[in-house]
Amino acid sequence: MSALFVKICGLKTARDVDVAVAAGADAVGFVFAPGSPRTIGAAEARELAARVPGGVLTVGVFRGQSVEEVRRLTQESGVRGVQLHGDEPAAYYEELRAPGRTLLRATAEHVERCGGYGEDLLLIDAPDPGSGKPWNWGSEEFTAPEGRWLLAGGLNPGNVREAVAATGAWGVDVSSGVERERGVKSPELIRAFVEGARGPAARGAADSARS
Numbered sequence: 001m002s003a004l005f006v007k008i009c010g011l012k013t014a015r016d017v018d019v020a021v022a023a024g025a026d027a028v029g030f031v032f033a034p035g036s037p038r039t040i041g042a043a044e045a046r047e048l049a050a051r052v053p054g055g056v057l058t059v060g061v062f063r064g065q066s067v068e069e070v071r072r073l074t075q076e077s078g079v080r081g082v083q084l085h086g087d088e089p090a091a092y093y094e095e096l097r098a099p100g101r102t103l104l105r106a107t108a109e110h111v112e113r114c115g116g117y118g119e120d121l122l123l124i125d126a127p128d129p130g131s132g133k134p135w136n137w138g139s140e141e142f143t144a145p146e147g148r149w150l151l152a153g154g155l156n157p158g159n160v161r162e163a164v165a166a167t168g169a170w171g172v173d174v175s176s177g178v179e180r181e182r183g184v185k186s187p188e189l190i191r192a193f194v195e196g197a198r199g200p201a202a203r204g205a206a207d208s209a210r211s
Helices: 014-023 042-049 067-077 090-096 160-167 187-198 201-210
Strands: 005-008 027-031 057-062 081-084 102-107 121-124 149-151 171-174 179-181
Touching (some): 014 027, 014 187, 149 160
Parallel strands (some): 005 027, 149 171
């Protein structure tokens, strides 16, 4: 199987989680940031995270929340990763670091390399996050960072392979691009996205590995 890292974000149901894992996702994300149609509570996320095998990273997604709230929701939900989607300073990452926890920094700004804030993974979002509009990957305005970074923003099953080829991304992250309507995931689109990112053999390889 390809080494490309694939994260499916904004999951809300057991079916979503099961489909993403079976399709071969490396990480699944649960949104704790308020105001999103994908937001769920810590208790719901704990039930969903319990369905995820140890080899797949569970991630809580936060935006503009205090360290105390992030820490509480992370502990209550049992997720192993924390993704910050705001202007949190490097000190936030230091305070949230813990054994076995993966820290993800999401930004729409140009960043030269992963790790500048102490993050383990860097997520590069589109200039207008949530709009569904991707970067112009072939333009001079886009410069790929160094290290372990995920491309996000406007990705879908039809363009993910082109995006990876154009940017050399270490991984990809998707949410709205695998939804049949806002906040509602499509199993078919989740499967198609993973296959589009890695090639048609990816799903079969993932199924064989788990059988």
